[in-house]
Amino acid sequence: MRPFKSLLPQRIRPYAHPFWLIRWRLTALYASTMGIILTASAIGFYVAVAQDHRREIDHRLETVASTLHDSLEPSLDQPGQLTPLVLQILPDLCPNTADCPATPDRHVLGLMHQQGYYLRLLNLSGKGVAIAGDPPDQVIHSTEAGLHTLHKAGEGTYRQMSLPLKNAAGSPWGYLQVGSSLKILDQHLSWVRWALLLGLPLTLGLVWGASWWVAGLAIRPAYRAYRQIQQFTADAAHELRTPLAAIRLSAESANRNHRIGDRTSEAEAQAVLPVVVRQTQRLTTLVNDLLILSRLEQDDDRSAPTLIYLPDLVKDIEEEFATLALAKGINLTTVAPDVQHLTVRGHESELYRLLLNIVSNALEYTSKGGSVTIRLATRDSRPRPVPDYRYALIEVKDTGMGIALQDQAKIFDRFYRVNPDRSRHTGGSGLGLAIALAIAQAHGGNIQVKSDIGQGSCFTIQLPRAAQAKP
DSSP states (O other), rough: OGGGGGGGGGGGGGGGGGHHHHHHHHHHHHHHHHHHHHHHHHHHHHHHHHHHHHHHHHHHHHHHHHHHHHHGGGGOOSSSSSOHHHHOTTTOOOTTTTTOOOSOSSTTTTTGSSSTEEEEEOOOTSSSEEEEEESSSSOOOOOEEEEEEEEETTTTTEEEEEEEEEEETOOOOEEEEEEEEEEEHHHHHHHHHHHHHHHHHHHHHHHHHHHHHHHHHHHHHHHHHHOOOOOOOOHHHOOOOHHHHHHHHHHHHHHHHHHTTTTOOOHHHHHHHHHHHHHHHHHHHHOOOOOOOHHHHTTOOOOOOOOEEEHHHHHHHHHHHHHHHHHHHEEEEEEOOOTTOOEEEHHHHHHHHHHHHHHHHHTTTOOEEEEEEEEEEEESSOOOOSOOEEEEEEEEOOOSSSHHHHTTTTSSSOOSSSSSHHHHHHTTOOOHHHHHHHHHHHHEEEEEEEEEEETEEEEEEEEEEEESOOO
16 A cells, blocks of 8 residues: 555645544544454453353263263162172272272273363262262262362362262262363463463554554545645635736726826726726636536536437537637538437536537647547447447547647646646636536546647547437
């Protein structure tokens, strides 16, 4: 992306420009919004992972405890006493009266092959009868089945399932406790926490950078519009200043002569009043042009479109400029086929103004002995085997001085002049082509230009044709 600084005028310090403040605010808004979303997502992910693992451990404990409970109860006899059949079912079980290794090599049942599981048998008073594995010191027993969380000093947290046991006769025998250490889970969750704590700031940094880039893209059109408004205001003020200064100087000169008692001669009056009239007319034209552009942009106060027969419009333009072309020694010709359906839908006064501006511009920059040709044609916008000629073209071609390639993209800008000195000398305000393009676009069309220095120019006006025929 092009640096945002390149979009700003060099004479304005970037950090002092209001658009930098707007960009910072947009970046902060985007980044804070995404930061809240990412933080909430990270917390939700962590909670989901923790709960999922705990549910899995609880499910395994319930499965192991239920399996052992159903296997042991038919083999039990006296309360709190182990039978040989119990020791056969649980070969790794270590009675409290025996000397067993603290950490057996194997675990009870195939369901308990994983590290951290333990089993404990208690009598009715809660004293240990036998163990398997490495249980915590804390003992919880209850007459009802239940899951409990235990804490062993220096060892961490355990999750334990307790079930009451009965003997074969149905009398209470004691309690069965199956548990699992949560050390591996805690280590896994600790790794997840560190990954989130380290990854979240990095992600937020990337989000901030992306937000800065997106804010630059978002603000660029607004900044361009702001610069266009600034340029338009400066150009309009410049255009208004010249006629106002001329009127003021003429009025001050006449007023000064009146104060000192001089009687303004008829010759002096004839010299002052035409200046005032001419500059006033220039102001009026400029204001009218600006009003036309404003109305076209807002699409307000416009009458309903009508069918316009283009050959008649071109003929009217030819008659309008016939005298001027003859006076300048320019050959003005039109090529307008009498096609019944060569009509467009729009506003005749606006299209007349469009063509008037283009043709007058061609005559203005064509020297004596040159030629200006207005040609009507048709063209389809898409290639088809049988074209339906949905667009009408009006080509205005001259043999004038031509337009440089670097100027062709700017000639439709407001107040832009290829030759400012000559344009001001002829009274042009630099709005003619801008108005022409605005009218064409308001009618769903466009204007293109092809030109070479010294070879003349060709302006092509493209307008969508109307389906109705001329009545």
